[in-house]
Amino acid sequence: MFDSKNSLQLSDYAQLQLSQEEMRRFGYKVIDTIIEHSVVLKDKPVVNMVGRQQMEALLREPAPQKGAKWEDVFEQAIWDIFSHIMHMNHPRLFGWVPGPSNFVSVMADLLATGFNITTGAWMLSSGPTQIEIIVIDWLKEIIGFPKKAGGIMVGGGSIANLSGLTVARKIKLKDKIENAVLYFSDQAHWSNERAAYILGFATDQIRKIPVGADYCMDVEYLRQQIETDKAAGLRPFCIIANAGTTNTGAIDSLMEIYAICEQEDMWLHVDGAYGAAAALSKEAKEMLNGIQYAHSLTVDPHKWFFQPYEVGCLLVKEDRWLAETFDMTADYMRNLEESMNDVNFYGKGLQLTRCDRALKLWMSIKIFGLENFSSAIDRGIKLAKYVQDLWEEREGWQVMSDARLGIVTFRYAPASLDEKMIEELNDAIALAVADDKFALTPTTRLNGKLVMRMCTINPRTSEDDILETVTRIQMIAKEVYNTLMVKQVVAEDTTAAMVNIEYKYMQKQNS
Ligand SMILES: Cc1ncc(COP(=O)(O)O)c(C=O)c1O
Missing domain, CATH: 3.90.1150.170 (Aspartate Aminotransferase, domain 1)
Structure with missing residues (x-):
């Protein structure tokens, strides 16, 4: 492990390093492979899944004590691991919500990882933190959120929904959830129900509102349900509206639901993980009218903002709500907290150590342009x-x-x-x-x-x-x-033959 000339001098491998020459070769190889992959992707099968047993046979090994050549491990990753994936960015992958991604953002992710950026606190990354603030401002503007709104980049739509409901619980209920009731349509993404469960809401505090023929929430039914719950002494607290359901792209009637929230003093969370990006569409923007009034909104750039995984975003109508919900501290945070004017994202969401998720959105918007x-x-x-x-x-x-x-x-x-x-x-x-x-x-x-x-x-x-x-x-x-x-004809023939046999048998018995 130690170099023979100097017992405290570690070899490159023991410093977990490659030589400069090796790094360069490895790096170019990775970039060339990614580019080559993107060129041939459309001619590849959309998916190549094999069974667990085959994967075990191919990949199982004890953690190696000795290192191997990077070339060999790289080849294994490409041939044995990456050849068994579903290509979410394949042009003929039409399932669920595809992740089209883009090369610029892939490079941004590589850069962010290469510079080992963590965006938890201003002191750790004032540049990248400023970029996150700016990207959130861009998203606010695209959606039509007010200036005092705020937000945070998270791992995806599920975490954004969870974070949004956590803010709702804190700001609207002061964390007292007894008798509080949540409403969403039976087409809402299941991550919302799971978020409610994680936050302590029991199943009898959740109302799944049926949808109409257009798969949008039946607003009249919603109104009546709220009345029924109030009459029963319950506290209608939050409506989760869909801005683009996963099943059909349905957008709930956001203006009407917003009006109910206003009237009933309820929180409006909009799950726009899929559809909020359509605020950039000339055709569809109109359909999203009302989204700008949400108290909290999930946007998911790794879907229709074409970003590689992972990046989601929570926007809230008032930036201060995030800190009021998530900020906590400890003695060892003293130096990170020093300037009260600086933005520390660790106090605005679930994570302290956070990767840089904003850079890729920033870089791709800068290079391609919003148009x-x-x-x-x-x-x-x-x-x-x-x-x-x-x-x-x-x-x-x-x-x-x-x-x-x-x-x-x-x-x-x-x-x-x-x-x-x-x-x-x-x-x-x-x-x-x-x-x-x-x-x-x-x-x-x-x-x-x-x-x-x-x-x-x-x-x-x-x-x-x-x-x-x-x-x-x-x-x-x-x-x-x-x-x-x-098959059906064979089955019918078999059934007919069976009936025939049974009939003959009964005839024989009776004779
Ligand atoms: C409407 C909606 N909400 C939430 C999610 C969850 O997002 P993620 O997979 O990024 O956690 C999805 C995922 O498809 C979705 O379509």
Whole structure:
């Protein structure tokens, strides 16, 4: 371990270092590999998953006592690890919410990690902290939040929802949660319910409000539920409204819900993890009207702001609420706290040590410009409409929710089939599409019906990608349908044969 000439002198490896020459070669290799990957990505399968046993066989080993050559470990990472992933930025990954990402932000992440930046306190990183403040101001402006609003970058939408509800609990309830009731639609992302659970709300303090035919919260039902709860001596406390549901891109009626919050003195949290980015869209901005009045808002730049994982953001209407909720201290924090005028993000959220999440957003907005973000978002919205048009002109296919904020759902429903068979058919089609690996269109349920879903927000998805995907799904669907029909005929024949045998047997018994 120690160098022989000087017992306190560690070798490079023992300092956990590579030589300059090795670092350079390693670094260039990494960058070249990332670039090469981005060039060939569209020709790769969307996903390559294997079973746990295969992964165990491939990767399991005891932690090595001796080091190995970086070239070998790098190759292992590329071939054995990274070749078994779902490419969330693949142009034909239409599942859930894709993460299109962008190269500039990847470089920003590399820089932030390379400089080992931590953004917990001003004293630790005045430059990066200032950038976080500026990026939050940009987001505030995009959304239309007031000047006195504040925010913080977090790991993603789930943490932003949790942080937002923590602020709501503190500011609105002074942490006294007895009898307080939370309302959200049955289409709200499950991270909201989990946040409520983590914060101590019992299931009987949560109301899941049904949605209308447009998958938006039924506001009349909400009003009545609030009245019922008040009459029962409960304390309606917070409404979580959706600005773009994960299922269908539905935006709750934000202005109406805001008016209820005003009237009832309730907190309005808006989950805009998916849809808030549409504030940059010329087409969709109008639909988000009311979002600017939220007490707290989740934005999730690693979705439709095209950032690599992880970066989410919580915005709150009054910046001071964050410190009032999260700030705590200890003796060893003295020097970090020294200047009261400085911004210390450790006192505004859940983490003390925090990576630099704002830099990538800042760098990509600086390099590409907001106009290009807007165009990319508008195009994602149009692509979903294009998908809808393609399904509508195909016989036997039904659009189950209109294209909205870049999301459209559909299913294959040949007239001859009943609901149960349609369900079985679409489940099998989605599995066959996944097996095919050309594109990915996983299923969800709407009103209990199984549907396939496409989210088209990747700006590198071409119209050809869309057309080829639809054509291929249609072809796969026909094959699956035929197989299902053959199976059914065989099953019917078998049943008929069984009935026949039973009948003959009974006849024999009776004779
Ligand atoms: C509407 C909505 N809210 C919250 C989340 C959770 O975000 P994250 O996965 O970044 O934690 C998602 C994720 O898809 C979402 O669509």
